[in-house]
Amino acid sequence: MQNRYLEISQVSIDFPTDGEPYRALQDVTMSIQKGEFISLIGHSGCGKSTVLNIIAGLHQATEGGIILEGREVNEPGPDRAVVFQNHALLPWLTVYKNVELAVKSVFKDTKSKAEIGAWVEHNLELVNMGHALHKLPGEISGGMKQRVGIARCLAMQPKVLLMDEPFGALDALTRAHLQDSLMEIQAQLNSTVVMITHDVDEAVLLSDRIVMMSNGPAASIGEILHVDLERPRNRVALAEDANFNAYRQQVLRFLYEKQKHPATTAA
Amino acid sequence: MLAQLQQLKPKVTFASLFKFYNSLAKAITLPCVGIVIFIFIWQITASNIVTSLGQFPGPGEVWNQSKVLVTEHYQEREKAQTFYERQEIRNSKKLAKNPEAVIKIRQYTGQATYFDKIVTSLYTVAFGFLIATLAAIPLGIACGLSDKVYRAVNPIIQVFKPVSPLAWLPLVTIVVSATYTSADPYFEKAFVTSAVTVALCCLWPTVVNTIVGVASIDRDLIDVSRVLRLSTLAHIKSIVIPSALPLIFTGLRLSLATGWMVLIAAEMLAQNPGLGKFIWDEFQNGSSSSLSRIMVAVITIGIIGFILDHLMLMIQKRFSWNKQATLR
Ligand SMILES: Nc1ncnc2c1ncn2[C@@H]1O[C@H](COP(=O)(O)OP(=O)(O)OP(=O)(O)O)[C@@H](O)[C@H]1O
Ligand SMILES: [Mg+2]
Numbered sequence: 001m002q003n004r005y006l007e008i009s010q011v012s013i014d015f016p017t018d019g020e021p022y023r024a025l026q027d028v029t030m031s032i033q034k035g036e037f038i039s040l041i042g043h044s045g046c047g048k049s050t051v052l053n054i055i056a057g058l059h060q061a062t063e064g065g066i067i068l069e070g071r072e073v074n075e076p077g078p079d080r081a082v083v084f085q086n087h088a089l090l091p092w093l094t095v096y097k098n099v100e101l102a103v104k105s106v107f108k109d110t111k112s113k114a115e116i117g118a119w120v121e122h123n124l125e126l127v128n129m130g131h132a133l134h135k136l137p138g139e140i141s142g143g144m145k146q147r148v149g150i151a152r153c154l155a156m157q158p159k160v161l162l163m164d165e166p167f168g169a170l171d172a173l174t175r176a177h178l179q180d181s182l183m184e185i186q187a188q189l190n191s192t193v194v195m196i197t198h199d200v201d202e203a204v205l206l207s208d209r210i211v212m213m214s215n216g217p218a219a220s221i222g223e224i225l226h227v228d229l230e231r232p233r234n235r236v237a238l239a240e241d242a243n244f245n246a247y248r249q250q251v252l253r254f255l256y257e258k259q260k261h262p263a264t265t266a267a
Numbered sequence: 268m269l270a271q272l273q274q275l276k277p278k279v280t281f282a283s284l285f286k287f288y289n290s291l292a293k294a295i296t297l298p299c300v301g302i303v304i305f306i307f308i309w310q311i312t313a314s315n316i317v318t319s320l321g322q323f324p325g326p327g328e329v330w331n332q333s334k335v336l337v338t339e340h341y342q343e344r345e346k347a348q349t350f351y352e353r354q355e356i357r358n359s360k361k362l363a364k365n366p367e368a369v370i371k372i373r374q375y376t377g378q379a380t381y382f383d384k385i386v387t388s389l390y391t392v393a394f395g396f397l398i399a400t401l402a403a404i405p406l407g408i409a410c411g412l413s414d415k416v417y418r419a420v421n422p423i424i425q426v427f428k429p430v431s432p433l434a435w436l437p438l439v440t441i442v443v444s445a446t447y448t449s450a451d452p453y454f455e456k457a458f459v460t461s462a463v464t465v466a467l468c469c470l471w472p473t474v475v476n477t478i479v480g481v482a483s484i485d486r487d488l489i490d491v492s493r494v495l496r497l498s499t500l501a502h503i504k505s506i507v508i509p510s511a512l513p514l515i516f517t518g519l520r521l522s523l524a525t526g527w528m529v530l531i532a533a534e535m536l537a538q539n540p541g542l543g544k545f546i547w548d549e550f551q552n553g554s555s556s557s558l559s560r561i562m563v564a565v566i567t568i569g570i571i572g573f574i575l576d577h578l579m580l581m582i583q584k585r586f587s588w589n590k591q592a593t594l595r
Contacts (some may be wrong), residue, residue: 060488076493088487092509092588101505105495140588157497 010064042213049230332559388541395465403473411481469526476518480511
């Protein structure tokens with residue numbers, strides 16, 4: 001079972017429209033190993049979020065399904081935690097309370113009150129947010145909010161961490177910081193991650209495999225790229241690395257030559 | 268350096284003085300100007316209206332009448348005081364003669380003063396508003412959460428929302444007389460009738476706003492709740508209510524304002540001894556001071572309505588998680 005931790009099995013989905021149902025995904029199939037870092041990349045509107053939401057159980061596949069550790073899942077649950085693009089923190093709860101809500105709902109029967117508190121703080125320390133426990137989301141920066149969102153998910157000890165453009169709304173510098181943090185944390189916890197990104201550098205830097213999706217309608221997996229770069233990876237050193245640049249090129253070629261964005265073809 | 272600073276100082280104070288003056292103008296001067304103009308127009312208009320009860324009261328007569336109402340209040344309280352004192356003396360004399368004597372303590376049954384009537388009105392509206400809130404928020408949450416419930420309930424809301432309190436009142440009166448029949452009722456019938464009418468009319472703004480608030484919760488937050496597998500109750504408590512709270516409060520404020528308006532009409536017809544009945548009685552009285560007294564009530568109603576709204580705003584601010592939002 002080692003190499004089939006999470007399986008996406010022939011997933012297709014139709015969205016209801018006024019006329020014919022819109023087939024967004026057609027036959028998406030892949031398996032993901034435990035501890036693997038997967039990036040999903042593709043043009044806007046191709047169906048990346050839809051794939052992620054189907055894995056999360058937030059959407060139901062019309063055909064096919066998701067198998068996690070040999071069991072089919074078709075409901076959302078804390079074993080597949082989602083980091084949302086816009087953090088999705090509850091704005092009326094402090095940083096601490098936001099994470100606590102998640103921890104309480106997952107570990108209410110297994111952890112004591114003191115353990116819950118310690119676990120919340122531990123996870124916020126992990127993303128370097130130990131200094132702002134009692135601030136409201138409105139009082140911290142976008143990067144910090146995203147850190148808290150990640151801490152909330154890590155604290156649930158999910159089997160799979162799903163991230164939908166987690167750093168998309170951040171400036172380049174903050175994004176780099178968070179990418180480094182994420183790499184460290186992933187190395188430390190050996191988490192299985194599926195991340196959506198628009199950023200080619202980010203995909204190559206972070207992933208073990210990059211899944212490149214073809215354009216919709218009826219989008220599917222176009223190519224899968226294995227990134228064989230040694231870990232820990234250092235962004236400065238890699239910038240000059242020939243392999244790194246070759247991987248980048250391959251992704252760019254896929255995106256801009258093989259799968260031109262519909263908008264750019266039209267223009 | 269020091270000299271420079273000293274030179275700077277007066278400039279700074281002048282600028283801040285100017286700013287202070289400006290804010291003063293906004294906060295006090297302009298409203299005062301508005302009020303003065305209003306009183307002026309009122310005076311002119313009033314002196315041109317002659318009614319069967321004499322000249323329409325200008326600001327002066329109304330001011331005098333409000334003082335009369337205050338004096339009447341104190342006189343009444345004094346009477347009550349002396350009544351109780353006399354009763355006390357009588358009773359203690361009786362007991363002195365015969366320690367076993369059965370003494371009677373009688374309640375003073377004087378007239379309700381203007382202030383008693385205000386209290387009755389406030390009490391009635393509070394009761395009606397409370398009933399409405401207890402019904403409206405759960406109903407709004409249920410409709411906002413479930414499309415099916417919404418579709419079932421919406422036509423009923425749309426039909427009953429525009430109904431005037433005057434249409435409800437006869438029905439409520441008859442139903443209350445038929446069903447509310449305890450020998451020693453804790454509440455007066457007129458009170459119950461007025462409160463229920465208020466509740467029926469001020470239910471809707473809260474219901475509608477709660478529905479909108481609950482239905483427009485951020486999708487992401489709902490997804491968070493689904494990922495965490497929060498129970499329905501936990502979902503409502505930790506996601507739905509906090510999200511919808513700003514709109515719930517908007518609804519509550521509108522409801523209270525509606526309730527206060529409805530109350531006056533309800534009291535007139537149900538004869539609940541509050542401000543509404545006060546106006547009605549003065550109208551029936553038709554003495555020379557009636558018009559002024561009604562005017563005092565009108566202004567009181569307005570000021571109390573304003574204070575109630577402000578109170579709600581303060582509560583709303585207290586419970587609002589978004590401190591940046593400007594509430595008005
Ligand atoms: N709930 C829905 N109902 C109807 N159509 C939908 C729905 N969700 C997504 N779609 C359609 O499915 C396609 C894929 O959407 P999706 O959000 O997965 O794209 P994406 O790759 O995540 O895009 P982006 O990079 O802009 O986030 C789009 O054409 C979109 O219009
Ligand atoms: Mg998306």
